[in-house]
Each structure stands twice: as C-alpha cells, then as structure tokens.
Amino acid sequence: MKRPLLKYCGNKNREDYRLSSRSEADCIGFIFAESKRRTEPSEVKEWMDEFGKNGKKHVGVFVNPTLGEVEEACRILNLDAVQFHGEEPLSLLEEFKQRNGQEIWKAIRHGESALRKMAHYGPAADVFLIDSSVKGSWGGTGVSFDWSLAGSYIKQAEQMGKPCFIAGGVSPDNVIDLLKIDPAGIDLASGVERNGIKDERLLKNFEKRVFDYVSGH
Numbered sequence: 001m002k003r004p005l006l007k008y009c010g011n012k013n014r015e016d017y018r019l020s021s022r023s024e025a026d027c028i029g030f031i032f033a034e035s036k037r038r039t040e041p042s043e044v045k046e047w048m049d050e051f052g053k054n055g056k057k058h059v060g061v062f063v064n065p066t067l068g069e070v071e072e073a074c075r076i077l078n079l080d081a082v083q084f085h086g087e088e089p090l091s092l093l094e095e096f097k098q099r100n101g102q103e104i105w106k107a108i109r110h111g112e113s114a115l116r117k118m119a120h121y122g123p124a125a126d127v128f129l130i131d132s133s134v135k136g137s138w139g140g141t142g143v144s145f146d147w148s149l150a151g152s153y154i155k156q157a158e159q160m161g162k163p164c165f166i167a168g169g170v171s172p173d174n175v176i177d178l179l180k181i182d183p184a185g186i187d188l189a190s191g192v193e194r195n196g197i198k199d200e201r202l203l204k205n206f207e208k209r210v211f212d213y214v215s216g217h
C-alpha cells in the first residue's frame, strides 16, 4: 500500500517546530485561531528562518477567518496551503482561491451532513479533512470518531479527485486501525504531544508504526 501523507498540526513553539520539521511528516500545521495551540505568523517565521522548511508543506489553520487575516499570514509565511476549519462560506474560499491560488484544505466534521458538505465545498477545496465533531470545540480535541464510517468520505473524495485526510484523536496506539481503511492522509496534533508539547518519542513511535504497517501491506 501507498504510505498516507502525514501532517503534524498545532506546532506552537520553537521546539515543536524543530521536531516536526525534522520528522518524517509531509506537512506541518499552525493554528491561527482561538486555541491552546494558537500561534502567530511572525513567531512561525522566526522558527522557519532558524530551522528551514526542510521540504515540509506548511499549512495555516483558520476558523471562520476574514480574507485579510488569511492573506496576511500567507504574506508573512508564504504558506503552501490554508486549512479552513470552521463553517466558512464557500464564497470566502472561492475568493481566496481566485486572489491567491494557494492550496485549500477544507475541514469537515464527521456526521450525517458531511458528505453533502464535501459536495458543497468541492468547487474550492483541493484537499478534504474529516475531523471529529465535538460540541463546543472546532478541533484539536484528541477525540476520534468511528473510522469504520470513514470509508464513504474517502470514496467520495476519490470520486471528486481530491485527497481526504482523516483527523481527530489519531495516536500511535490507534493508527493501525486507521491505516486499515487506507486514507490518503492522516492529520494529528494531540496524539504526538505530552503535557501539551510535541514529544520526540511519540513522534518516532507513531512513524515506526505507520512505516512498519505500510511496508508489510
């Protein structure tokens, strides 16, 4: 099987950045929204200048932002992709795409309207990300959903010609269950953190499990 793309999200300090930028991940993410993981583009720029991007796609995560906020972060960081993790109007994503051209990721919460929302955002989204739905929180909860139901998202994304990342509570302990449904990408924050910061042993353990599984299938 093909290894899924890996994204470590919620890098919020210099050490998180150092670890993630030296990891096996394909993408690293930054939360530019209200969160315990919130950081500022100017901070990320300092870490990026110090350590270098090391070939990682840099993804800025926003929740119901203004166009100006997203464009300002893109200007400072030259982001490779923007992840919209709220209930943004499709018109905002379309306007952003038209004006800037960066890759757009649309996060959608698992639930009965998720397939309909994927179709709705199809004209603007380049990548889909399905996350758990947790009342009172937009993301980064460490809570997973029933992945036996994720096949329909992966299939619909394939039919639309777009990759589908699965997120929400992924960790070294449960990633094998997720690999069994063969997602194009896996996104995680909490599962590779200890006491709220990225943990090298958890990152290495996670990667070993993914690489071992993929090489055996």
Ligand SMILES: O=C(O)c1ccccc1N[C@@H]1O[C@H](COP(=O)(O)O)[C@@H](O)[C@H]1O
Pocket (backbone or CB within 6 Å): 009, 010, 029, 031, 033, 034, 035, 036, 037, 038, 061, 063, 085, 129, 131, 138, 139, 140, 141, 142, 143, 167, 168, 169, 170, 187, 188, 189, 190, 191
């Ligand atoms: O990580 C956050 O704090 C966050 C805040 C607001 C929106 C999205 C956020 N993170 C995204 O949540 C998922 C899963 O996180 P976890 O592994 O369950 O902790 C991931 O897509 C992050 O990009």
